Amino acid sequence: MRTMAPTARLxxxxxxxxxxxxxTYPFFLAAAALGRMSPARKPAHAGLPAPHRSVFGEARAMAMQAIPFAFMG
Structure with missing residues (x-):
């Protein structure tokens, strides 16, 4: 069996x-939008304001955190 070159695999x-x-981005976008609409939104750290990120930025950040788990193993 022939293996792929390292650059081809990357x-x-x-x-x-x-x-x-x-x-998956549309699902994360929907989750971020629903999260924005929920009234129980709390800051990340007590006393510090939550970072202001667009809904699209939040969706991208959630996707970038979750997707690498698909490549583990």
């Missing part, structure tokens, strides 16, 4: 990551 994994990001 390119393949990057492509897979981008495809998964594109497929």
């Amino acid at each position: 390119h393949q994994e990057e492509l897979q990551f981008r495809l998964i990001l594109a497929a």
Whole structure:
């Protein structure tokens, strides 16, 4: 069995990551929008204001945190 060259494998994994990001981003966007609408929103640290990020930025951050787990193993 022939294995892929390291650069080809990295390119393949990057492509897979981008495809998964594109497929899951709408779900994370919906979750971020619903999170914004909920009245029980608390700051990240007591006494400090929560960082102001757009709904799109929040969705991207959530996706970027969750998707790498698909590549573990």
